Amino acid sequence: MALGQVSGQILGQIKPSGAELLRLYAEMRLIREVEQRLSVLFGDGEIPGFIHLSIGQEAVAVGIAAALKPHDTLASNHRGHGHALAKGLDVSRFFLEIMGRSEGYCGGRGGSMHVADVSVGMLGANGIVGAGLPIAVGSALAHQLRRTGGIACVFFGDGALAEGALHESFNLAALWQLPILLVCENNGWSEFSPASRQLATEPAKLAGTFKIPAERVDGNDVIAVRAAAIAAVESIRAGSGPVLIECATTRVRGHFEGDPQKYRDAGEFEEIDRKDPIKRAEEALRAIGVADADIAAADDAARRRVDDAVAKARAGTAPAPAAALADVYSPKTAGTHP
Amino acid sequence: MTEVRFGQAINRALADAMAQDSSVILLGEDVGESGGPFGVTRGLLKRFGAERVRDTPISEAAIVGAAVGAAMTGLRPVVEIMFMDFVTLAMDALVNQAAKARFMFGGQVSVPMVVRMPHGGGINAGPQHSQCLEAWLAHVPGLKVVCPSNVEDAYALVRAAIADDDPVIVIENKALYATKGELPEPASAVLIGRARIARAGKDVTIVTYGAMVPVSLAAASVLEKEGVDVEVLDLRSLQPWDETAVLESLSRTHRLVVCHEAVEAFGVGAEIVARLADTGFDELDGPLLRVGAPFMPPPFAKSLEDWYRPDAGRIIAAVKRAIA
Numbered sequence: 001m002a003l004g005q006v007s008g009q010i011l012g013q014i015k016p017s018g019a020e021l022l023r024l025y026a027e028m029r030l031i032r033e034v035e036q037r038l039s040v041l042f043g044d045g046e047i048p049g050f051i052h053l054s055i056g057q058e059a060v061a062v063g064i065a066a067a068l069k070p071h072d073t074l075a076s077n078h079r080g081h082g083h084a085l086a087k088g089l090d091v092s093r094f095f096l097e098i099m100g101r102s103e104g105y106c107g108g109r110g111g112s113m114h115v116a117d118v119s120v121g122m123l124g125a126n127g128i129v130g131a132g133l134p135i136a137v138g139s140a141l142a143h144q145l146r147r148t149g150g151i152a153c154v155f156f157g158d159g160a161l162a163e164g165a166l167h168e169s170f171n172l173a174a175l176w177q178l179p180i181l182l183v184c185e186n187n188g189w190s191e192f193s194p195a196s197r198q199l200a201t202e203p204a205k206l207a208g209t210f211k212i213p214a215e216r217v218d219g220n221d222v223i224a225v226r227a228a229a230i231a232a233v234e235s236i237r238a239g240s241g242p243v244l245i246e247c248a249t250t251r252v253r254g255h256f257e258g259d260p261q262k263y264r265d266a267g268e269f270e271e272i273d274r275k276d277p278i279k280r281a282e283e284a285l286r287a288i289g290v291a292d293a294d295i296a297a298a299d300d301a302a303r304r305r306v307d308d309a310v311a312k313a314r315a316g317t318a319p320a321p322a323a324a325l326a327d328v329y330s331p332k333t334a335g336t337h338p
Numbered sequence: 339m340t341e342v343r344f345g346q347a348i349n350r351a352l353a354d355a356m357a358q359d360s361s362v363i364l365l366g367e368d369v370g371e372s373g374g375p376f377g378v379t380r381g382l383l384k385r386f387g388a389e390r391v392r393d394t395p396i397s398e399a400a401i402v403g404a405a406v407g408a409a410m411t412g413l414r415p416v417v418e419i420m421f422m423d424f425v426t427l428a429m430d431a432l433v434n435q436a437a438k439a440r441f442m443f444g445g446q447v448s449v450p451m452v453v454r455m456p457h458g459g460g461i462n463a464g465p466q467h468s469q470c471l472e473a474w475l476a477h478v479p480g481l482k483v484v485c486p487s488n489v490e491d492a493y494a495l496v497r498a499a500i501a502d503d504d505p506v507i508v509i510e511n512k513a514l515y516a517t518k519g520e521l522p523e524p525a526s527a528v529l530i531g532r533a534r535i536a537r538a539g540k541d542v543t544i545v546t547y548g549a550m551v552p553v554s555l556a557a558a559s560v561l562e563k564e565g566v567d568v569e570v571l572d573l574r575s576l577q578p579w580d581e582t583a584v585l586e587s588l589s590r591t592h593r594l595v596v597c598h599e600a601v602e603a604f605g606v607g608a609e610i611v612a613r614l615a616d617t618g619f620d621e622l623d624g625p626l627l628r629v630g631a632p633f634m635p636p637p638f639a640k641s642l643e644d645w646y647r648p649d650a651g652r653i654i655a656a657v658k659r660a661i662a
Contacts, residue, residue: 073411107444116443123410124443128434134403135435141404142411145363145389152407165430168400175395327445328479330503 014230016066016223018288024066024222025281026298028058031082032278033302034091037310038081038098038112042257046314048100051112052079056220056252059277060185061086061155063225064245067233068153073121073139075132075154078113079185080125083155088120092309101316108319109327121150130163132156133182137169140178140242151179151236159190161199161206170242174210177241181232182212184244185219187251192263207244219247220277223284250275339522345378345515347489348454350525351496352379352416356386359414362500363390365401366418375420376456376515402428402453406435406505409451414500421467422457422509425475436505437480448503452496458549458599459636459643460513468636468643470600475507476577476609482530483577485509487551489519491574494528501527509576511549511599533580535587539569542593542624542660545584545610547573550597550648557653568657576606584610585618592623593660597653602630624660629653 016024035053042051054061061082068074068087076083084094089105097104098112105117116124123139126132136154143150160166161184173180190198204214213235217228225247232243252272254261273279285295342350356362364370364379364386370393373380383391394401398419405415419425425432432453439449459468476483482504486492492510499506536551537558544554551572558568571587573579588594594614596607607628614626629648637643 073407075407105444106442106446109444110442114442116446118410118443118446123407123447124439126435128430131403131430131435134400134431135407135410137400138404138407138409138413138415139411140407142408142413146361146412165399165403168395168397169403171395172397172400172404176392327441329482330440330448332503 014227016226018285018290021223021281021285021288022290022294022298024062024226025278025285025295026301027062027086028222028278028281029298030091030302030305031058031061031085033306034085034094035081037306039253039257041099041310047098049111050256050258051098052256053253054079054082056250056272056276057185057187058082059222059225059281060183060219060247060249063222064153064155064181064183064229066226067229069150070120071148071150073123073136073143073150073152075123075136075139075152076125077129077132077156077160078125078127079157080115080155081112084115084117084122084125087122089115089117089122091305092312095309095313096316099313099316100318101313102319103316130156130160130165133160133166133169136180137172137178140173140180141176143179149237151181151233153181153183155183155185157190158184158186158188158195158203159198161203162190170207170210170212173242174212177239179236179239180242181229181236182207182242182244184246185249186246187249189251189255191255192259203244203246212242212244214244214246216246216248219249220275220280222277222281339520341518342489342521343515344489344492344517344519345376347493347519347521348378348496348510349380349382350521351493353382353385355497355500356382356390361412362414362416363392363408364416364418365392365394365405367394367396367420369393369418374418376512378515379418398424398427399431403431403435405451405453406431406439406449409449409505410439410447414450416452416454416500419453419455421463422455422471423466423469425455425471432475432481432505433478437478440504441480449505450503451505452499452508453505454508454510456510456512458511458513459647462638462640462643464638465635470598470631472509472576473600473605476606480505481577482506482575483509484530484575485511485548486574487514487536487548487572489517489521490525491528491534493521493525495530495574497527498530502530506530509548513549517552528574531575531578531580533583534572534574535569536572537568537570539567539591541567541591542595542657543569543571543584543587543591544595544597544653544657545571545573546597547576548599550599553648553650554597554653557650557657560650560654561657566657566661579610581613581617584614585621588614588618588621592621595627595629595653595656595660597629597648597656599648600630601633602628603633605630624662627656627660629656
């Protein structure tokens with residue numbers, strides 16, 4: 001079953017209702033609010049280490065997650081705040097983790113690049129480019145063998161397309177017809193280098209090499225991303241094997257916070273406002289007659305949730321060194337290692 | 339008791355674990371149809387089916403990485419890496435993913451996976467098919483590393499590894515696959531991290547593991563005729579290693595030699611003697627010595643490989659230095 005046929009047939013039926021579009025907008029607004037606040041907190045020295053923001057890419061996380069179910073599993077990457085929140089992570093425990101508090105998702109052991117909540121199927125952000133792919137392949141195998149009815153999903157950037165682990169994972173996923181959704185967030189930048197200096201082919205062509213159906217969508221259009229995801233997930237759940245969705249999107253911030261981005265042309269930034277996925281969703285909401293008050297309410301709710309989460313995170317406690325060795329090994333055998 | 343070969347004991351351990359727990363699956367290059375390059379998984383495809391005994395492409399990074407994802411979401415995968423030398427291709431999955439997931443996610447997940455891999459020389463397989471790289475893996479917090487020396491332990495450690503909730507590396511010395519031994523019925527698992535006294539003695543302790551256990555026992559027999567009573571301690575597990583058992587033995591013999599097939603420098607022996615230089619200092623009546631391969635890649639030609647691998651003669655010479 002080719003993805004083009006599926007999406008062509010049901011694209012009309014998977015146009016979101018006004019309420020659904022407002023929900024998608026609210027999710028994107030929340031992610032944007034979270035990351036703008038992270039940027040401020042990072043600049044003020046309240047967040048240690050380094051963080052990678054997905055501002056401008058929110059439609060990818062939200063559009064894809066709209067097609068997933070709670071028991072579907074997700075492997076993410078270093079730019080994964082949006083993926084985690086879209087999969088259902090609690091905003092307060094998320095901030096607690098990124099600010100290095102013991103009440104955070106990982107007890108302050110992981111931080112931004114390792115946020116995980118396995119209870120909602122979020123198997124972790126990842127600090128190694130491409131490393132989420134084999135993990136998602138393994139989780140897809142577990143879904144298949146355990147007959148859970150679930151699927152695995154993995155987000156990776158265009159930079160990961162040059163990693164060997166990705167090529168091996170594409171092959172394995174296709175060979176074993178695993179239930180896995182491969183989501184390439186193509187923002188055109190591999191760290192500090194443009195895609196033109198990184199990859200000799202294109203994402204869909206690479207997928208085609210492994211006979212994986214692929215679709216390229218406007219990754220800044222949450223309606224288009226959601227539609228492609230619903231069609232792909234239907235095909236995957238039906239047992240037709242992996243599907244790749246390439247989401248063309250825009251990285252607004254640097255590779256990491258603090259990156260002055262001297263390698264980018266000023267002209268690129270002039271276009272960024274026009275491409276903004278949240279503004280575009282807002283326009284779509286207005287076009288179908290959703291009231292300004294409803295949109296403003298979503299904006300306010302996002303701000304309040306983030307205010308509340310940041311206050312909780314500031315009140316969190318620093319992890320105690322006395323407990324630092326816990327969880328290196330299972331409690332059954334802890335203490336036997338030197 | 340039945341007499342079986344080392345490889346058959348592992349086969350039986352895999353089969354018994356799979357029969358007991360449907361979440362145990364096997365992944366590896368040629369583990370299915372052809373039964374594995376050393377025949378360890380022979381017959382398991384027929385018995386358990388292609389869903390659970392999976393021939394994989396030659397993709398070490400993806401196989402081990404997939405095992406991490408599978409282990410995090412309900413399976414207990416057992417991966418075979420055809421030769422330990424190929425673990426280089428899977429190091430991200432082992433070091434950055436499997437070893438760290440429990441810790442970096444704050445104890446949310448277990449990664450109950452096993453990676454079996456044969457190490458060691460003796461079959462003239464050359465520089466890329468003969469290495470003993472266990473020290474790399476024992477150096478990574480979050481991994482466990484075991485290395486059986488005999489049939490009973492091969493079964494017991496593989497069962498323990500599969501039952502364990504952490505990622506466990508099982509290292510199988512190629513020279514041991516064809517060796518025979520008695521397997522008790524029913525055979526059982528053993529606690530990971532406990533050493534075993536392979537031969538009791540009072541004059542000097544040899545701490546060793548894997549294929550160097552029988553070589554050390556042979557050296558002990560020669561030394562016995564010369565009036566030296568050697569204790570041979572088989573570590574069985576390298577991470578964690580049984581410091582208590584080593585200290586107890588040292589407190590009886592007061593002299594100690596560590597022996598392994600891996601290169602001597604920066605090896606398992608280096609860690610053991612460094613610890614004992616601290617915790618065992620008051621017991622020492624002689625220098626802490628190591629016997630390992632010279633600091634070079636394993637050579638191919640028979641004459642060179644025979645010279646390269648530690649043998650009874652080198653162990654005997656070290657023991658004589660320890661008691662001099």
